[in-house]
Amino acid sequence: MITGWSEEHDQLREVVRRFLLEKSNPERVRELADGGAAGDPAVWRQMAEQLGLQGLAVPEQYGGTGMGPVELGVVMEELGRALYVGPYFSTVALAAQALTACADTTAQAAFLPRIADGSLTATVAVSDTDLGFDTTDVATTAERGGGAEWTVSGTKRYVVDGGTAGLILVAARIGDEVGLFAVDADQSGVRATPVETLDITRAVASVEFTDAAATRIDTGDADAIARAGDLATAAFAAEQIGGASAALDMTVEYAKIRVQFERPIGSFQAIKHRCADLLVQIESGRSAAFYAAALLADGDPEGAIATSAAAAWCATAYAKSSRENVQFHGGIGYTWECDAHLYLRRATVSTIVLGAPTAHRVRIADLMEV
Amino acid sequence: MAQQTTSVDHDAETDDEFRARIRRWFAENAPGRRPRDPNERKAWVRAFHASMYDARMTGPSWPVEYGGMGLSFARQVIYQEEAARARVPSPLGTGLGIVAPTIIKYGTPEQRERWLGPMLRQDLIWCQGYSEPGAGSDLPALRTTARREGDMYIVNGQKVWTTHGSDADVFFTLVRTGTQESRQKGITYLIIDADSPGITVRPLRDITGAAHFAEVFFDDVEVPVDNRIGEENEGWPLVRTSLGHERAAGAMNQATNYRRILDELIDLVRERGLGSDLIIRDRIADFEIRVRLMKYNASRVINDIIVRGEPGAASSVSRLFITMFEQELHEFAVEMLGADGIVTRGSDLAVQKGRWLMGFIATRASTIGAGTSEIQRNTIAEQVLGLPRDPAMPAR
Ligand SMILES: Cc1cc2nc3c(=O)[nH]c(=O)nc-3n(C[C@H](O)[C@H](O)[C@H](O)COP(=O)(O)OP(=O)(O)OC[C@H]3O[C@@H](n4cnc5c(N)ncnc54)[C@H](O)[C@@H]3O)c2cc1C
Numbered sequence: 072m073i074t075g076w077s078e079e080h081d082q083l084r085e086v087v088r089r090f091l092l093e094k095s096n097p098e099r100v101r102e103l104a105d106g107g108a109a110g111d112p113a114v115w116r117q118m119a120e121q122l123g124l125q126g127l128a129v130p131e132q133y134g135g136t137g138m139g140p141v142e143l144g145v146v147m148e149e150l151g152r153a154l155y156v157g158p159y160f161s162t163v164a165l166a167a168q169a170l171t172a173c174a175d176t177t178a179q180a181a182f183l184p185r186i187a188d189g190s191l192t193a194t195v196a197v198s199d200t201d202l203g204f205d206t207t208d209v210a211t212t213a214e215r216g217g218g219a220e221w222t223v224s225g226t227k228r229y230v231v232d233g234g235t236a237g238l239i240l241v242a243a244r245i246g247d248e249v250g251l252f253a254v255d256a257d258q259s260g261v262r263a264t265p266v267e268t269l270d271i272t273r274a275v276a277s278v279e280f281t282d283a284a285a286t287r288i289d290t291g292d293a294d295a296i297a298r299a300g301d302l303a304t305a306a307f308a309a310e311q312i313g314g315a316s317a318a319l320d321m322t323v324e325y326a327k328i329r330v331q332f333e334r335p336i337g338s339f340q341a342i343k344h345r346c347a348d349l350l351v352q353i354e355s356g357r358s359a360a361f362y363a364a365a366l367l368a369d370g371d372p373e374g375a376i377a378t379s380a381a382a383a384w385c386a387t388a389y390a391k392s393s394r395e396n397v398q399f400h401g402g403i404g405y406t407w408e409c410d411a412h413l414y415l416r417r418a419t420v421s422t423i424v425l426g427a428p429t430a431h432r433v434r435i436a437d438l439m440e441v
Numbered sequence: 442m443a444q445q446t447t448s449v450d451h452d453a454e455t456d457d458e459f460r461a462r463i464r465r466w467f468a469e470n471a472p473g474r475r476p477r478d479p480n481e482r483k484a485w486v487r488a489f490h491a492s493m494y495d496a497r498m499t500g501p502s503w504p505v506e507y508g509g510m511g512l513s514f515a516r517q518v519i520y521q522e523e524a525a526r527a528r529v530p531s532p533l534g535t536g537l538g539i540v541a542p543t544i545i546k547y548g549t550p551e552q553r554e555r556w557l558g559p560m561l562r563q564d565l566i567w568c569q570g571y572s573e574p575g576a577g578s579d580l581p582a583l584r585t586t587a588r589r590e591g592d593m594y595i596v597n598g599q600k601v602w603t604t605h606g607s608d609a610d611v612f613f614t615l616v617r618t619g620t621q622e623s624r625q626k627g628i629t630y631l632i633i634d635a636d637s638p639g640i641t642v643r644p645l646r647d648i649t650g651a652a653h654f655a656e657v658f659f660d661d662v663e664v665p666v667d668n669r670i671g672e673e674n675e676g677w678p679l680v681r682t683s684l685g686h687e688r689a690a691g692a693m694n695q696a697t698n699y700r701r702i703l704d705e706l707i708d709l710v711r712e713r714g715l716g717s718d719l720i721i722r723d724r725i726a727d728f729e730i731r732v733r734l735m736k737y738n739a740s741r742v743i744n745d746i747i748v749r750g751e752p753g754a755a756s757s758v759s760r761l762f763i764t765m766f767e768q769e770l771h772e773f774a775v776e777m778l779g780a781d782g783i784v785t786r787g788s789d790l791a792v793q794k795g796r797w798l799m800g801f802i803a804t805r806a807s808t809i810g811a812g813t814s815e816i817q818r819n820t821i822a823e824q825v826l827g828l829p830r831d832p833a834m835p836a837r
Binding site for chain 1: 707710711716721722723725726727729730731733734737738740741743744745747748754755757758761762765815817818819821822823825826827828829830831832
């Protein structure tokens with residue numbers, strides 16, 4: 072039976088939270104956002120060397136700590152709360168988990184140790200036109216030969232951290248089949264152009280591959296890409312709930328100190344009730360993200376529905392919470408100086424990353440055979 | 442109430458053995474078919490609870506000395522699962538989880554002796570007499586008075602919306618012993634026997650057309666001072682006593698129950714060929730998400746209690762979550778059924794005996810009874826989020 076967070080999880084949460092309080096405070100987030108949201112290499116190293124965060128979901132034989140989706144969820148929630156800027160989601164939640172979901176020990180041995188020690192950043196690009204794992208949306212092609220084992224050609228329109236990742240795992244078509252390929256981004260056949268999205272705290276690039284040298288990754292069974300998608304989605308749901316929670320905390324803090332009509336605004340029910348409703352949504356979202364991760368960790372067949380449930384719910388909760396945060400800060404909430412817009416930006420873009428809530432509900436209805 | 446962890450004769454058992462023993466007992470002593478006739482059904486419920494009590498198989502969270510099982514929280518969860526599986530009928534009366542802990546915590550030894558066992562055994566059916574026509578959410582405005590005369594209180598006034606008031610053997614009530622202006626500082630907690638002279642109970646027809654609650658009139662009713670719990674004028678803090686984690690252990694049952702109901706609704710969607718309608722699919726998926734979240738929330742609360750000793754934030758939101766869900770689910774079902782959805786249960790045209798429409802009507806109470814959703818939201822905002830108090834609200 073799946074239980075819940077243990078004391079060890081609480082400790083992990085505490086350590087990460089304290090670290091981020093120092094390294095990812097709002098001023099730092101804004102500086103990094105101004106610098107193109109590539110992240111701070113020194114902090115990245117500390118995350119790997121002092122806390123071992125990049126190796127969290129990497130098996131021990133590849134230099135990681137061999138923990139799993141639940142622990143990754145704890146970390147992601149904290150990163151989301153702090154609006155952390157850097158390639159953690161792409162490198163760990165997307166790429167490292169995709170590699171572990173596949174059966175290719177050669178690729179694992181080649182990349183995972185370098186991800187775990189912080190020396191390699193990576194990302195995944197499956198859909199051509201979206202930030203998701205939909206393999207029907209792949210026109211990018213792979214061909215044998217051409218000096219390398221394989222070459223990949225095509226354009227992935229939206230790739231998280233696509234401009235900075237050292238390694239890109241690319242889905243490409245070989246006839247009717249879709250395979251996954253490891254592409255070293257540091258070659259002339261790969262050209263990344265930054266895409267400016269609403270979220271200034273997360274870098275997205277459009278990446279064009281022109282006969283780029285690639286190695287094929289043995290995905291094992293046909294479901295590996297979907298499994299990788301679910302693992303990434305569960306982690307991402309946790310990040311979103313962390314952000315949602317932080318936005319609500321911000322609202323609550325402000326509602327305690329802002330006085331209008333000789334009362335703190337938080338004593339008015341119009342604000343109270345909407346905050347209470349947000350808490351209902353957010354706490355349920357935390358349960359959802361936890362369960363998705365725990366069921367995936369167990370290889371439970373319920374994991375797929377649980378993941379889509381978490382994705383749809385947490386995205387909605389974050390969007391709502393970030394909007395209310397702007398609203399309840401009044402005029403100040405509409406200014407650049409107020410951090411509320413940073414959450415609004417992150418939340419709005421997050422809503423479509425790895426599938427919009429509607430898409431996840433469609434998937435649930437399909438899986439339920441409604 | 443402090444959590445009882447001494448499980449006396451259960452100590453030597455493993456959890457699995459405990460589960461097996463409970464399951465076996467329920468299987469061997471199954472309550473049998475639920476009688477249709479309301480009076481027979483009541484007798485049947487009482488008889489089964491008496492047999493559970495006599496075999497020491499009820500009151501999972503209650504202390505052993507009062508006839509309960511004194512189980513650890515983890516075992517209470519197991520017990521609840523097995524009770525749900527065996528379809529053990531809920532006890533008659535209301536607020537057992539409210540009045541019992543109050544008596545355990547604030548009652549005298551004689552009061553505990555006199556009331557707790559019979560309550561659990563269902564020899565006495567208890568009803569909650571708090572609300573009055575002028576005092577619902579604003580309970581401190583209550584006006585039913587109790588005047589002290591020697592060893593007696595003389596009670597005058599009216600209670601309303603008393604669930605199962607017509608079946609009551611005993612009312613647990615709040616009465617005013619202070620001045621009318623004393624608000625929560627002049628309230629006393631009094632237990633009143635339903636057969637005391639001067640009590641009139643009038644069934645009150647509710648929105649469903651039946652009479653599930655009643656109004657209760659007190660006309661110079663004599664109540665022994667011995668029936669007072671706690672001190673005179675100090676009844677208000679007793680209002681909030683409830684069995685620590687009982688609700689948490691029971692929340693899983695609700696999740697299980699709604700899982701079944703949603704599955705039936707999905708079957709209905711398929712039967713009617715509505716499954717290809719994108720809007721209906723989207724709504725169903727949303728309910729599917731929520732019914733799962735209900736279960737995940739319940740598991741998380743259970744885990745929090747086991748690991749940390751307290752239920753945490755998820756427990757404070759679960760009631761609002763469930764009430765919103767159950768109302769919307771039934772609203773959707775009625776709308777989806779179109780004309781067939783609005784036919785009441787007596788009619789031949791009613792789909793599944795009009796259960797969706799009944800559910801729609803019945804769940805109107807979910808956001809009113811036992812504290813309205815608005816009051817719940819106030820409580821969450823103030824007690825969980827720490828937002829400033831509404832200056833007009835009394836401290837609880
Ligand atoms: C099916 C059912 C069974 C019941 N059983 C019992 C029972 O067994 N025993 C018993 O004692 N009582 C019982 N009740 C009564 C129940 O506890 C009250 O109805 C409830 O507390 C609300 O009080 P009220 O009806 O006076 O509504 P009011 O308090 O008058 O509320 C009317 C509306 O105003 C809102 N409101 C009130 N105050 C505030 C505020 N401060 N902020 C924002 N909104 C506010 C409410 O949320 C509600 O929407 C039962 C009620 C129902 C529906």
